[in-house]
Amino acid sequence: MSTPATFDSHNPATGELFATYRNTSADEVNEAVAKAHLAGQLWGASSFAARKSLLLQWAKLLTKNIDEMAALICSETGKPTSDAILEITLAIEHVAWAAKHAEQVLGTQRRPSGLLMLNMKSRVERSPYGVVGVIGPWNYPIFTPMGSIGYALAAGNAVVFKPSEYTPGIGQWLADSFAEISHIPNLFICIPGLADTGRALTQSAVGKIAFTGSTATAKKVAAAAAERMTPTVLECGGKDAVIVADDANISRAAEFALWSAMSNAGQTCIGAERVYVVESVADRFLDEISAMARNIRASSDGNYGPATMPSQIGVIRSHVLDAQSHGATFLVGGPESVGDRFVQPIIMTNVAENSTAMTEETFGPTLAINRVANISEAIAKANASRYGLGASVWSRRNGNKIASQLQCGMVSVNSVIAFAAVASVPFGGVKDSGNGRIHGPEGLMEFTYPRTVVSESFRIPIAFTTFKRTKFVDKFIRKAIELLH
Numbered sequence: 001m002s003t004p005a006t007f008d009s010h011n012p013a014t015g016e017l018f019a020t021y022r023n024t025s026a027d028e029v030n031e032a033v034a035k036a037h038l039a040g041q042l043w044g045a046s047s048f049a050a051r052k053s054l055l056l057q058w059a060k061l062l063t064k065n066i067d068e069m070a071a072l073i074c075s076e077t078g079k080p081t082s083d084a085i086l087e088i089t090l091a092i093e094h095v096a097w098a099a100k101h102a103e104q105v106l107g108t109q110r111r112p113s114g115l116l117m118l119n120m121k122s123r124v125e126r127s128p129y130g131v132v133g134v135i136g137p138w139n140y141p142i143f144t145p146m147g148s149i150g151y152a153l154a155a156g157n158a159v160v161f162k163p164s165e166y167t168p169g170i171g172q173w174l175a176d177s178f179a180e181i182s183h184i185p186n187l188f189i190c191i192p193g194l195a196d197t198g199r200a201l202t203q204s205a206v207g208k209i210a211f212t213g214s215t216a217t218a219k220k221v222a223a224a225a226a227e228r229m230t231p232t233v234l235e236c237g238g239k240d241a242v243i244v245a246d247d248a249n250i251s252r253a254a255e256f257a258l259w260s261a262m263s264n265a266g267q268t269c270i271g272a273e274r275v276y277v278v279e280s281v282a283d284r285f286l287d288e289i290s291a292m293a294r295n296i297r298a299s300s301d302g303n304y305g306p307a308t309m310p311s312q313i314g315v316i317r318s319h320v321l322d323a324q325s326h327g328a329t330f331l332v333g334g335p336e337s338v339g340d341r342f343v344q345p346i347i348m349t350n351v352a353e354n355s356t357a358m359t360e361e362t363f364g365p366t367l368a369i370n371r372v373a374n375i376s377e378a379i380a381k382a383n384a385s386r387y388g389l390g391a392s393v394w395s396r397r398n399g400n401k402i403a404s405q406l407q408c409g410m411v412s413v414n415s416v417i418a419f420a421a422v423a424s425v426p427f428g429g430v431k432d433s434g435n436g437r438i439h440g441p442e443g444l445m446e447f448t449y450p451r452t453v454v455s456e457s458f459r460i461p462i463a464f465t466t467f468k469r470t471k472f473v474d475k476f477i478r479k480a481i482e483l484l485h
């Protein structure tokens with residue numbers, strides 16, 4: 001099958017054609033990576049101060065153009081303007097944090113050489129990979145890829161970015177805005193395209209791949225990257241659980257869990273999909289969240305918009321029907337809430353733990369709420385998932401204690417999703433939710449590799465690393481280690 005030269009993007013609320021984009025071919029991907037390598041050499045050799053200055057200038061430019069970016073995101077994803085603006089502001093915060101902290105995190109560190117190597121000086125430098133290939137999803141088309149783009153640039157790499165085929169416009173806009181202020185051409189290149197463009201990037205000469213998207217695609221990305229031993233950071237899907245203890249503020253837990261599950265039409269990797277509520281407070285929680293959910297509407301000007309990716313509608317419907325066939329009770333909405341483009345809120349309870357609504361990522365405005373006898377059962381059920389991205393815990397007294405027992409990368413206590421907005425902490429998951437981290441110091445380090453440099457500071461008459469090593473030296477080493485240990 002020949003590769004199409006262009007592809008169309010549509011407004012998901014109306015289905016109308018929004019724009020047509022070039023479908024970047026494999027040859028063009030390789031050309032882009034080669035150009036980015038040259039740019040990366042200049043950028044990597046520049047000072048932390050110079051990089052900080054350019055990235056802060058970019059943060060300023062993005063801030064000036066929030067409305068233009070928000071309009072583009074709304075047209076491509078169908079999300080409400082206020083959600084688009086929130087996403088953009090968080091992305092800008094991350095760029096600025098990475099710019100300001102890169103030197104402190106990535107600067108050369110001295111390390112002690114130890115008694116046996118007393119005459120050596122040891123240091124660890126962090127070196128950028130050169131070019132980082134970033135592959136992004138459509139659900140938060142600026143916030144999610146920026147967690148890689150901003151940090152990779154701050155760490156001294158060039159970036160070649162393949163946005164989702166549903167949101168190429170905002171990807172191109174980001175690269176164009178950076179080019180406006182960058183004195184180094186091709187430092188951040190956008191390569192719009194379909195899945196083959198992403199595949200070509202994973203097979204290209206990039207130094208690292210930063211992927212955000214589904215677990216199924218992440219496995220393909222990791223396999224392709226392994227052919228060249230290209231390292232990857234993989235940010236994938238989730239099935240995030242909310243745990244509500246008997247000492248929780250029930251009204252707030254219900255309000256925040258509802259938003260976490262339904263906002264952005266449920267298309268949030270770290271959004272609530274399952275709730276485990278302790279029996280003694282379950283009735284109150286279910287009543288409160290159901291009452292609030294009845295006031296939430298999906299529409300072009302509602303609380304949230306359409307499913308951005310048309311094929312997701314089929315996934316949502318199948319999970320809801322599977323829950324129904326396994327005996328779930330619908331408190332708000334039901335299978336009929338799944339429309340052609342919009343999905344109205346669905347709250348279910350008594351959902352079988354082995355139904356797809358509990359085991360697979362639904363990525364829609366649905367919430368499965370099950371009762372548990374106690375917190376131990378809640379923790380065990382939350383951990384029984386093949387995913388391990390984020391979680392939320394509601395308890396006045398034991399939030400941190402519960403959080404520490406969860407098998408996932410991030411937990412909000414008496415809050416939801418808060419960790420995504422804190423630039424100084426790492427973001428990422430375990431199990432099928434991926435590996436590696438973006439954001440925070442870990443996110444900066446992810447886009448560099450350590451180079452160890454050990455050099456002689458003064459000469460001693462005892463040499464280990466030579467064929468001239470004497471019996472005396474052997475004895476000395478033996479004695480020294482016996483004394484030390």
Ligand code: NDP
Nearest residue numbers: 137138163164165194195198199213214217235236237269
């Ligand atoms: P996909 O996995 O479908 O696609 C992600 C990106 O990969 C797209 O740009 C896609 O291109 C590209 N791609 C597709 N096939 C290949 C391939 N063989 N090689 C390389 N790249 C390829 O995910 P979605 O876009 O549907 O995003 C939704 C998913 O992302 C959800 O599972 C969600 O949970 C997850 N996600 C995870 C986050 C996290 O940080 N952990 C944050 C946000 C979302 P194209 O669009 O052209 O198919």
